């Protein structure tokens with residue numbers, strides 16, 4: 201294993217790390233939480249933002265230190281370290297995991313490497329944050345959950361990166377459901393709509409290859425909405441009936457570097473096979489009897505990142521749209537019909553989740569703040585020795601749902617039950 205590389209010009213970050221002042225520069229008294237992150241593209245950038253900012257906005261019991269970033273290309277990872285403020289760079293995740301100056305490994309790579317990195321990191325005594333979906337298969341997710349349970353007994357924390365739980369409006373919706381403001385639930389209606397594959401000439405990416413991504417829109421977008429539905433209701437899905445489809449089965453290979461969810465350009469001379477679903481549509485049952493419907497697609501022309509959820513209960517309804525993420529719609533069915541109706545709650549008051557540390561009311565937050573909140577919550581979980589939320593067991597249950605969706609879709613939508621006790625792996 202090579203020596204960690206110091207990115208040129210990273211003296212500031214390195215000096216801060218040595219002084220124990222980490223990302224915040226605020227306190228030399230709080231113990232550091234030294235983070236090593238694997239992957240530095242989309243999620244790597246978003247998580248960097250989270251680690252850099254959490255301690256500057258929130259009073260944290262530990263000081264997150266962006267200690268090391270890891271990628272396979274030496275030049276690119278050095279550049280990423282500089283851009284995102286990491287003190288050192290590694291080109292092999294095994295070297296990162298082996299370092300005794302790393303407390304937490306943050307996994308921001310495609311799903312095919314989640315299990316291997318997480319298992320090694322837990323075995324090495326690190327806390328772990330793993331991007332969603334937890335793994336590419338139920339077997340992997342079970343092994344990860346077993347390892348996380350064993351590590352928890354040693355005081356380690358392993359959390360999954362379902363960041364949409366950390367939007368203030370969704371966290372408020374969860375609180376309102378728990379307070380009984382929706383009452384007995386009847387319907388959970390969720391869609392996650394993107395459109396970056398509408399063009400049949402949009403190039404291949406790892407997201408369209410089963411061996412790397414596990415599944416397509418299902419594991420990418422469906423994982424988020426299954427988790428969010430379960431989080432908001434406080435219940436786990438009992439079974440599903442599903443359809444999946446791959447609309448375009450062959451695409452040009454990328455002609456240049458990756459950009460966002462896809463690649464910047466296509467190479468018209470060469471093509472690759474799409475081996476995942478493009479869209480998944482499924483219904484499900486919650487143990488309480490509530491019915492759920494889900495749609496995850498990359499072909500919703502004109503919809504960019506439309507995660508929408510609506511809950512209907514005996515006492516009221518809640519509705520959320522990620523494209524208007526500072527708002528929560530609420531209908532209180534106990535109000536006289538004359539005045540009742542959906543009203544908009546602008547979720548920017550200091551009483552709302554996470555908002556006491558941010559800007560004055562009406563000065564909204566955005567997508568990136570979910571990663572700041574994720575870092576904040578994880579730091580508290582570690583410092584306070586609590587169980588993580590969402591845990592690897594929660595991620596495993598989502599994986600079971602994804603697998604049940606694929607099984608059901610393979611059998612003409614036959615209703616497919618999901619194991620009730622995912623903790624027993």
Ligand SMILES: NC(=O)c1ccc[n+]([C@@H]2O[C@H](COP(=O)([O-])OP(=O)(O)OC[C@H]3O[C@@H](n4cnc5c(N)ncnc54)[C@H](O)[C@@H]3O)[C@@H](O)[C@H]2O)c1
Pocket residue numbers: 238239240241242243244270271272293308309310311313331332333361362363420458460
């Ligand atoms: N929470 C969210 O909202 C959200 C959004 C997008 C992606 N994701 C998840 O985040 C993960 C990463 O997705 P992304 O969009 O950042 O992908 P990406 O393609 O933008 O970045 C992947 C990174 O992983 C690196 N990488 C791949 N294999 C590696 C290995 N073996 N060792 C070291 N580095 C390796 C790549 O070089 C790249 O830096 C996936 O699990 C994805 O599902 C989550």
